[in-house]
Amino acid sequence: MTESGLAAILPQLASAAPHTHALGFSLVSHEDGVAILKAPYREDLIGDPDTRVLAGGLVTTLLDHASGMAVWLALDRFVSIATLDLRIDYMRAAKPGLDLMARAKCYKLTRSIAFVRAWAYDVTADDPVAAAQSTFMLDSDGGRTLGSNLKPSSAKARP
Amino acid sequence: MSDATEFSAEFFIDKIPYAHFLGARIELAGDEMTAILPFAQHLVGNPILPALHGGVLGAFMEMTAMAQLALSEKRSRLPRPIGVTVEYLRSGRPLTTYARAVVKRVGRRVANVDVEAWQESRGGAHRHPARELPPGGARQGLKSGVCNCSRELRQCATFSPAFAAMPD
Numbered sequence: 001m002t003e004s005g006l007a008a009i010l011p012q013l014a015s016a017a018p019h020t021h022a023l024g025f026s027l028v029s030h031e032d033g034v035a036i037l038k039a040p041y042r043e044d045l046i047g048d049p050d051t052r053v054l055a056g057g058l059v060t061t062l063l064d065h066a067s068g069m070a071v072w073l074a075l076d077r078f079v080s081i082a083t084l085d086l087r088i089d090y091m092r093a094a095k096p097g098l099d100l101m102a103r104a105k106c107y108k109l110t111r112s113i114a115f116v117r118a119w120a121y122d123v124t125a126d127d128p129v130a131a132a133q134s135t136f137m138l139d140s141d142g143g144r145t146l147g148s149n150l151k152p153s154s155a156k157a158r159p
Numbered sequence: 160m161s162d163a164t165e166f167s168a169e170f171f172i173d174k175i176p177y178a179h180f181l182g183a184r185i186e187l188a189g190d191e192m193t194a195i196l197p198f199a200q201h202l203v204g205n206p207i208l209p210a211l212h213g214g215v216l217g218a219f220m221e222m223t224a225m226a227q228l229a230l231s232e233k234r235s236r237l238p239r240p241i242g243v244t245v246e247y248l249r250s251g252r253p254l255t256t257y258a259r260a261v262v263k264r265v266g267r268r269v270a271n272v273d274v275e276a277w278q279e280s281r282g283g284a285h286r287h288p289a290r291e292l293p294p295g296g297a298r299q300g301l302k303s304g305v306c307n308c309s310r311e312l313r314q315c316a317t318f319s320p321a322f323a324a325m326p327d
Contacts, residue, residue: 019212022180022201046176048237055177056225056240057218064214065204080205083213086245093239140250141208149208149252 004077013069013078020065023058027069032076033106035069037062040099052096059100059120060088063132066102067116071136074106074114081114082140088132098122100129112138166229166237168192171222178222181215185226192230194223196256203253211251216276220245220258224272227260238270254278 014020014027014037023045028036039045039054039062047055064083071081094100103125104118114136119128141148168185171178178184183196196202196219204212221243228238258276275281 017206017212018201018203019215020204044176044180048239049174049176050236055175055218055222056243057177057181057214057221060217060221060243060245061212061214064217065212080207082210082250083245083247085247086213086217086243088217088240088243090240090242144208146207147209149210149250 006072006077009078010069010072013072014065019061023061025062025065028101030069030073033070033074034103035066035073036101036103037066037069038099038101041097046096051093053093054096054100056090059090059094059130060086062100062102063088063104063118063120063130064134066104067106067118067132067134068136070104070106070116070118071109071114071138074109075138079139080141081136081138084113084135084137086132086134088130090130091128094120094122094129101125104132109138114138166226168226168230170229171226175222177218181219181222183219183222187230190231192223192227192259194219194226194258194260196258198253198255205250208250209253211253211256213245213247213251216247216251216256217243217245219256220260220274220276223258223260223274223276227274228262228265228270228272231262232265232270241269252278257281 010030011027015025024040024042026038028038030036039058041054045054045058046052047057064086068081068083072078100120100122102118102120104116106114106116108115116134116136118132118134119125120130121128168187172184181196181202182199183194186193186195202211202215203209204215221240225238256276256278258274260272260274263271263273
C-alpha cells in the first residue's frame with residue numbers, strides 16, 4: 001500500500017470531492033478491499049421532517065462512495081471508476097441523531113469490472129440500516145480527458 | 160403531520176431538508192410531475208470530468224419516486240423506501256438533470272415506481288412494450304421492473320425501479 005501511494009490520498013478520496021465534502025464524509029478505517037466511511041448526522045440532511053430520519057438518498061450516496069473506496073483499496077491504486085449498477089435494500093430507518101457508517105468490501109475484480117457489497121449501520125454493524133450490492137467499471141474515463149464532460153453532447157461521437 | 164395534509168410540490172422543497180440541500184425542485188403540469196435538479200458545484204463527485212456524484216443521481220431519483228407516490232396517493236405520511244435499483248447509463252454531466260416517475264402499481268402496503276432521469280434531451284420516446292407486469296408480477300417487484308434496454312437509452316442518465324412502503 002505504501003508503494004502505490006494510495007494510502008496517502010485515501011482521506012482525500014473519501015471526502016475531497018465537492019459532494020462528499022459537502023456531506024462531511026470521512027474515512028474511519030480501511031484494510032485490503034475494505035473501507036469504512038462515516039457520514040455525520042446533520043439537520044440539513046433529514047429526509048422526513050416528521051421522524052427526523054436521514055434521507056434515503058444520503059444512505060445511497062454513502063453506500064455508493066464507500067463501495068468505490070473499497071474498489072480502490074482492492075486495486076491498491078487510484079483509477080477512474082464509475083458505478084454501473086447499484087441495488088440497495090433498506091431494512092430499517094436510521095436512528096435520528098446518530099452518525100451513519102458504511103462498510104464496503106470489494107470481493108471480486110476483473111480486468112474491467114469490480115463487484116462490491118456494502119452495509120450501512122448506525123450503532124453496530126450487525127444491525128444494518130441498509131445493504132448494497134454494486135458493480136463498477138474500472139478505468140471508466142476511457143481516455144476522456146480533463147473537462148471532457150463540459151463539451152456539448154453533439155460533439156460526441158455517435159456510433 | 161395531520162391526516163388532512165396533502166403533499167404539494169412546495170412541500171418537498173420547503174419541508175424536506177435533504178431536497179433543499181440538493182437544490183432539487185418539483186414542477187407540476189396538471190398531474191404530470193417533473194423533478195428538476197439544477198447543476199451545482201456541491202453535487203460534483205468527479206471533479207476531473209467533471210461529473211455528478213453517482214449518489215446524487217440515485218438520491219435525486221429516489222426523491223422523485225417518493226414525491227410522485229406522495230402526490231398521486233393521498234396518504235398522511237411520506238412513503239418509505241424498501242429497495243432501490245439504479246442502472247447508470249452514463250456519467251451525469253454538469254447540467255440540469257430532470258426526472259420523471261411512473262407509479263407501476265400501488266398495493267396496500269407496497270408500491271412499485273419506475274424513474275427515468277435525463278439531461279438536455281430525453282432521447283425520443285422510450286417505451287417498454289415488452290415490460291408489462293406478468294400475472295402476479297408485482298410480487299416479483301424489481302425483477303419485473305428491470306429495464307434491459309440500456310443501450311437504447313442513449314440520452315437517459317439512469318433508470319431506476321424503486322419500492323416504497325406505503326404508510327397507513
